[in-house]
Amino acid sequence: MARTAAQSRTTRKSKARKKGRTARKGKSPKKSRTGWAARVRWPTWGGRGLVSVLVRALVMLVAFAFMVAFAVVLARLTLEPSPASVALTHTNLHPGRSLKAYLDQPELRDAVKQIGGNVLLGVPFGILVPVLAPGARGIVRVPLITAAVMLLVELAQGALVTGRAFDVDDVILNTTGALLGYLLVGRRLGRAVHTSSGAAR
Numbered sequence: 001m002a003r004t005a006a007q008s009r010t011t012r013k014s015k016a017r018k019k020g021r022t023a024r025k026g027k028s029p030k031k032s033r034t035g036w037a038a039r040v041r042w043p044t045w046g047g048r049g050l051v052s053v054l055v056r057a058l059v060m061l062v063a064f065a066f067m068v069a070f071a072v073v074l075a076r077l078t079l080e081p082s083p084a085s086v087a088l089t090h091t092n093l094h095p096g097r098s099l100k101a102y103l104d105q106p107e108l109r110d111a112v113k114q115i116g117g118n119v120l121l122g123v124p125f126g127i128l129v130p131v132l133a134p135g136a137r138g139i140v141r142v143p144l145i146t147a148a149v150m151l152l153v154e155l156a157q158g159a160l161v162t163g164r165a166f167d168v169d170d171v172i173l174n175t176t177g178a179l180l181g182y183l184l185v186g187r188r189l190g191r192a193v194h195t196s197s198g199a200a201r
Contacts, residue, residue, distance in 0.1 A: 066124070080161070086163050089163060095169060099169050119174070120177055122175060125174075126181025127181045128186070129146075129178075129182075130186040130187060131186070147174075150174040154166045154168075154171055
């Protein structure tokens, strides 16, 4: 008799445990993702994170528009033929030779125009490259990219454009301008745009 009562209590306890498990399973309807869905990094943006992403996209769009406009201006300034200058242009492969010629001009204004113009031509690279290409940020990478682009431009000038000649000093001045643009504006702007985006994620 005692054994039968003990068996009935054990049966009731096991039924109660099963009911508890069933109830807990019913309260958690969440399903785990399987297959490709488990490998995808689903965005978890809050309101502030979404605003940050939209602002970053807008800044990059504006930077891209400026880069396109700058490329058009650069092409007009450097790749437009100048037949009247054929007798005045000479290829320069020696760093510093053209700079010395600029500084030896009687009018200081002419020297400032030549040197300052080439420096300013490189500044947009230092500002826009860190925004458009976060992997290119850096005090070494930005000048290297600028030097490579301007070297191609100078080679095209010397080989294809009438009244233009390759000048290594122009590349040096353009690269200096890019470095100044990066140090003054581009470094902070690129860090602000891409760091805030990373924090939002």
